[in-house]
Amino acid sequence: MNFENCKGMSEEEMQEKFRAFQEELSSRISCADSFHLSDIKTVAGIDLAYWQNENGDEQAVCCIVIIDFTTHEVIERQHFSGKINVPYMPGFLAFRELPLILETVKLLENIPDIYIFDGNGYLHPRHMGIASHASFYLDRPTFGIAKTYFRADKKTDYTEPSPESGSFTDIVIGGEVYGRALRTHTGVRPVFVSVGNNISLDTACNIALTLTDKESHIPIPTRLADLDTHVMREKLRSQN
Template identity: 45%
Template sequence: MKVANIDHWPGTPDEAVALQDRLRSLVVPENPRPPHFRTVAGLDSAYDDHGNVAAAIVVLDLDTLETVETVTARGTTDFPYVPGLLAFRELPTTLRALEKLTVTPDLFICDSQGLAHPRRFGFACHLGLLTATPTLGVAKNAWGDHAEPAPDRGSWTTITIDGDPVGRALRTRAGVKPVYVSVGHLIDLDTACAQVLALTPEFRQPETTRRADALCRQLLREIATGTA
């Protein structure tokens, strides 16, 4: 899969914040054409205390949830751990994994934030711009304020930051902690939540995230033992 060429990657938190502020206005939080998603890809990353980064991508058939393709990549980072700037630790390795894909997914689901981010530009937004593909974020924890949704599957409440709606706390399993969904790029929030529910027939997290998480953690273990 082809992705946008990056001439310069920020090396400091100040440069990274400036880039997020510059790119934020390019995000399109709606569907420019009627969505028809046949394949969906989940992305996840893991890293250790030595600066090793493992990235994994799993592409699924949205109708059957069968795995279509999997790829991984390993890399390193010396970018500091700063909340709100995790994309700059993870994206370079993720892009290397994307370049290995032989199929181009119709939708990306990231284990991260999209617009539910202090600068309204989380990992999912950045990836969406780089790939020009509909992208959304499904995070395990909320960044912002929200009420607890009703206990039924499919219930949701709005997440706000400084009073602005930025995503939803969505209940994917009855009586289980919700996930936190926000738009990345080229998709609206209703469509994003519908896709998340379609990908959570049994578990709290989307199948895309679950399978990508398992792959990247396996790769990180192989890096630690010198078998990767």
């Protein structure tokens, strides 16, 4: 989608255009594995951080960290920053973030086997959170890990999983599984896993658990990407 075509539109016009685009893409989402787990060698985590410059313009930086799936060694780090041109509208976050994500991906010297987003995918009113939306431009399986719960239908809550590590409860809306509340460490708050594209929810949760160490309750790639966004935001702020 050409975001330049949205300049001059009202928020209502944008939402109408964005919703139609999401509905078109959502029919192409696959919640089945398109790969064998043994084929996964590298995994990328993606996150963004926002701020306003001295002129009041909204800025953001996207950070991507790629690690070795087996050793958890960091292979590559990249970032890209720029102005955000799409206003915040609930349910349409991907349209704000995708341009910076794709520019950051262009900088990668290593193409990861899978992308994990700090955010949602299928857990969205039209199943088109950033992890799903971005998948159509990345040509790789994707899924989302959110630290806070997003009510995709504005009313359905989740059921707390039991306290043990690895326990989970599915998030079911209208008889359909939208995502999963997953406990990655015993006694800590759960994370919220949802399919992006070309991966099953079971496999996404297995990967999330495999990549979560004792340092945090979120997987290493997205944790490192999150930390990098804070560092880069402060650095870039000081340059404005």
